Amino acid sequence: METGTTGDTGRGEWVGLPGGLLRLRRLLLVMWTVPLAAGTALLLGLTAGPPWAALGASWMAALAWGWVLLGRNWRSWRYAERADDLLISRGVLWRAQTVVPYGRMQLVEVTSGPLERRFGLASVQLHTAAAATDAKIPGLAPQEAQRLRDRLTELGEARSAGL
Amino acid sequence: MTAEAGAEAEAAGPDAAAPAASAAPAVERRLHLLTPLRRAWVPIGATVGVAAQQADQIQRWASGLSVTLRGLALLALVVVFGVYGFLSWWFTHYAVTDTELRIRSGLLFRRTAHIRLDRIQAIDVTRPLLARVAGVAKLRLDVIGAEDKDELAFLEEREAVALRAELLARAAGFAPAEAVALGEAPQRELLRVRPADLVVSLLLTLSAWAALAAGLIAPVAVWWFSGNPWATIATMLPMLGGLWSGTAGRFLSEFDWRVAESPDGLRLDHGLLDRAHETVPPGRVQTVRIVEPLLWRRRDWVRVELAVAGSKNGVLVPVASRAAAQAVVARVLPGVDLAALGFVRSPRRGSRWVVPVWWRGYALAVSADVFAARRGLLCRRTEIVPHAKVQSVRLTQGPWERVQGLAEVHVDNGAGGTVTARLRPAAEAAALLDAQAARSRTSRADARPDRWMT
Numbered sequence: 001m002e003t004g005t006t007g008d009t010g011r012g013e014w015v016g017l018p019g020g021l022l023r024l025r026r027l028l029l030v031m032w033t034v035p036l037a038a039g040t041a042l043l044l045g046l047t048a049g050p051p052w053a054a055l056g057a058s059w060m061a062a063l064a065w066g067w068v069l070l071g072r073n074w075r076s077w078r079y080a081e082r083a084d085d086l087l088i089s090r091g092v093l094w095r096a097q098t099v100v101p102y103g104r105m106q107l108v109e110v111t112s113g114p115l116e117r118r119f120g121l122a123s124v125q126l127h128t129a130a131a132a133t134d135a136k137i138p139g140l141a142p143q144e145a146q147r148l149r150d151r152l153t154e155l156g157e158a159r160s161a162g163l
Numbered sequence: 164m165t166a167e168a169g170a171e172a173e174a175a176g177p178d179a180a181a182p183a184a185s186a187a188p189a190v191e192r193r194l195h196l197l198t199p200l201r202r203a204w205v206p207i208g209a210t211v212g213v214a215a216q217q218a219d220q221i222q223r224w225a226s227g228l229s230v231t232l233r234g235l236a237l238l239a240l241v242v243v244f245g246v247y248g249f250l251s252w253w254f255t256h257y258a259v260t261d262t263e264l265r266i267r268s269g270l271l272f273r274r275t276a277h278i279r280l281d282r283i284q285a286i287d288v289t290r291p292l293l294a295r296v297a298g299v300a301k302l303r304l305d306v307i308g309a310e311d312k313d314e315l316a317f318l319e320e321r322e323a324v325a326l327r328a329e330l331l332a333r334a335a336g337f338a339p340a341e342a343v344a345l346g347e348a349p350q351r352e353l354l355r356v357r358p359a360d361l362v363v364s365l366l367l368t369l370s371a372w373a374a375l376a377a378g379l380i381a382p383v384a385v386w387w388f389s390g391n392p393w394a395t396i397a398t399m400l401p402m403l404g405g406l407w408s409g410t411a412g413r414f415l416s417e418f419d420w421r422v423a424e425s426p427d428g429l430r431l432d433h434g435l436l437d438r439a440h441e442t443v444p445p446g447r448v449q450t451v452r453i454v455e456p457l458l459w460r461r462r463d464w465v466r467v468e469l470a471v472a473g474s475k476n477g478v479l480v481p482v483a484s485r486a487a488a489q490a491v492v493a494r495v496l497p498g499v500d501l502a503a504l505g506f507v508r509s510p511r512r513g514s515r516w517v518v519p520v521w522w523r524g525y526a527l528a529v530s531a532d533v534f535a536a537r538r539g540l541l542c543r544r545t546e547i548v549p550h551a552k553v554q555s556v557r558l559t560q561g562p563w564e565r566v567q568g569l570a571e572v573h574v575d576n577g578a579g580g581t582v583t584a585r586l587r588p589a590a591e592a593a594a595l596l597d598a599q600a601a602r603s604r605t606s607r608a609d610a611r612p613d614r615w616m617t
Contacts, residue, residue: 085600095565097558099600104554129307129472130554130575159604 014078014089021139022074024119026067033063079137084159086126086152088135100135103159104128108152110145124148189258189265195299195317198255199248206244257315259329264304266313276313280334282306284447285474288323288440295438302326305474307577331427331442335615350425353491356481361417364466364482367458369541371409378402417481424494428615431479445615447471448495449552449578451479453488455543467492470578496533496549504528504535509586513567517586527584532606534574534599536584546582548574553603558596560589572596 041056072092080087085101105126112122122145126135140148214221225233255268264278285305294300299317306313318326328347365371382399389395418435428444450470459465465488467480479495480488489501506526514522524540535547553574560570570592572584587595 084604093562095558095560097596099556099596101555101600101604103604128554128575129577130581131579132557132573132575132581133555134557135555 014080016078017074017137017139018121018141018144020119020121020141022070024115024121024139025070025074029063029066029070033059033066037063074139077138081148081151086135088137096134098133098135100126100128100133101159102152102155105152105156108149108156110149112142112145122146124152126152189260191256191258191267194252194255194257194315195319195322196252197297197299198317199245199252201248201317206247210240259326259333261333264330266315278304278306278313280330281336283330283334283444284471285444285476286327286330286442287476288327290320290438290440292436300324304330305471305476307473327442328427331444334444335427348425348427350423350430352421352423353494354422354480354483354487356417356420356483358418360464360482361414361420364459364464365410365414367462368409368456369458371406374402374406374409378406413481417478420481422480422491429479429495431476441476443469443471443474443476443495449548449576450580450582451492451495451547453492453501453545453547455545457541460543469495470576470580472578474578492547496547499530499532499547499549501547504530504533506535506537509569510588513569513588514586517564517567517569522586525584525586527587529595529599534582534584534602536582538583538585548576548582550599550602550606552576553599556596556599556603558592560592565589572599574599 037056037059039056040059041053044055045053069092073090076092076095077090079089084103085099087097087099089095089097106129107127109125109127110122111125116122116139120142121139122142123136123138124140124145125137127133128135137148228236250270251268254270255266257267258265262280264280266274266276266278268274283304283306287303287305288300289303290300294317297317298320300320300323301314301316302318302323303314315323315326324347331348332341378399381402382395385398386392386395415435416437416439417433420433421431423430423432425442428442428447431439431441431443433439448469449472452468452470454466454468455464456466459482463485464482465480465485466478466482467488468477469479470477480491483491492501493499506528509522509525509527511522514525518525521540524538524543526537528535528537533547533549534553535545537543537545554577555575557573557575558570559573564570564586568589569586570589572587572592572595574582574584576582584592584595
């Protein structure tokens with residue numbers, strides 16, 4: 001399976017996301033922009049004259065731009081299971097890193113929407129007592145999500161700490 | 164000594180002796196007899212609201228009835244409300260077991276709440292004005308996720324205080340029989356705010372003056388431009404509300420503020436009309452915030468606020484000299500010396516392009532026990548989180564900050580708050596992220612247990 005980032009970057013084992021999420025997001029992008037481009041071209045071509053139909057191509061530019069952006073965003077997502085905490089890193093322009101010590105986890109959630117299920121994807125979300133904790137890993141393979149959930153729960157119990 | 168004598172008197176009373184049989188199923192108790200009166204207010208209020216909305220119809224309907232029938236209708240309403248109040252009182256029970264406070268209520272929709280005593284974040288005994296006249300009090304337990312319903316209103320004042328002492332003793336880990344007999348723990352006063360100081364501090368608050376100015380100017384402006392009296396009143400009311408809560412409201416609730424220390428934790432007593440007695444057990448404070456408004460700095464006064472998970476109370480000391488406030492904070496966060504924290508300002512290079520002028524206000528200090536971040540230039544705020552309370556650590560960096568080589572470190576705590584250290588050099592922030600996660604993990608190990616007396 002294709003993965004985004006692999007190998008050691010000096011801070012534990014970074015693991016990237018599997019390719020499914022990128023495929024899903026790009027497919028959604030295509031499904032939105034191509035009909036929009038066709039619709040715009042048709043409308044302008046019929047009402048304002050054939051040369052104006054070329055404006056529909058601006059949607060294709062948006063598609064190309066979004067295609068690249070989604071790829072960069074997908075590559076930026078990665079996580080590392082370290083000895084005592086989980087590290088999640090994401091974002092291209094606005095970068096963010098979250099560290100959640102295993103002992104602080106209150107709940108590990110695996111969610112999967114209908115579209116995600118269709119593509120064999122699942123998300124893992126970690127909840128701590130702090131509402132601001134935004135530790136979510138989207139687009140994992142279901143087996144990996146379950147493995148992660150079980151491992152995090154196990155580690156959380158072993159290192160459990162109160163408030 | 165007086166506290167112990169009081170405890171014996173309590174133990175001799177019929178109420179306090181009841182739960183001594185610990186092994187047997189817990190003895191259920193009822194609330195004070197005056198409670199139905201308070202419960203009946205809810206439907207009365209609803210009826211009055213409906214009547215006010217449909218005033219015309221009711222007028223027409225009532226004028227067709229004779230005086231006797233009107234009287235009967237009124238009587239029927241009173242009886243219905245009275246029965247509702249009585250039944251809701253009759254079906255509300257509470258019991259204290261070894262580990263829980265159980266509240267059972269509801270006539271049609273039954274509800275049973277079991278509140279774990281070792282999870283108590285704070286206990287409040289409040290006496291609203293009318294309740295003070297009647298000699299009753301309200302007891303509220305702050306537990307994470309608890310609702311407003313989980314309060315005992317009303318109890319006889321003496322009983323409320325005894326129950327608080329018993330709950331705290333059990334939460335602290337004393338044996339059940341001991342817990343009843345123990346009575347209220349002795350307390351030692353740490354600080355008391357003089358009313359004169361409180362008044363001066365409120366007068367020196369810029370935001371109150373700003374609210375007053377806005378409250379005067381905005382309605383005049385609205386009157387000038389629209390000439391509509393209703394619009395003027397509509398703009399004035401929220402302004403007056405803000406002004407009230409910022410000045411007179413604060414004066415009423417922060418009047419005669421006392422901070423005392425006891426083995427059960429910190430005691431806060433305050434209020435002019437409504438008296439409140441709050442108890443925060445040891446080790447429950449998630450964040451302490453020290454606020455220094457501009458006009459207070461000449462007098463070296465500070466205001467101390469605190470965050471406790473699941474609790475609505477936010478103020479620890481409304482106004483005090485810096486030294487006195489630091490002594491109180493040292494009690495709340497043991498082993499923390501605020502005067503010794505060495506704050507490091509954000510670097511001038513870069514910072515001044517990200518947050519012009521105001522960058523000077525940002526500073527950070529990390530000691531062996533706490534993470535402290537400062538911000539603000541006019542009103543300076545310093546937020547202090549013990550490492551043991553940190554739930555997760557985050558680092559964020561926007562594009563412009565990256566160009567300037569800066570990053571932000573956020574520290575999330577259990578009271579739903581986040582302390583942010585802004586404008587830190589990127590390399591320092593990255594190192595801080597790792598170090599902070601490690602400190603959060605290790606410092607929990609030597610924190611006090613939830614049952615603080617065990």
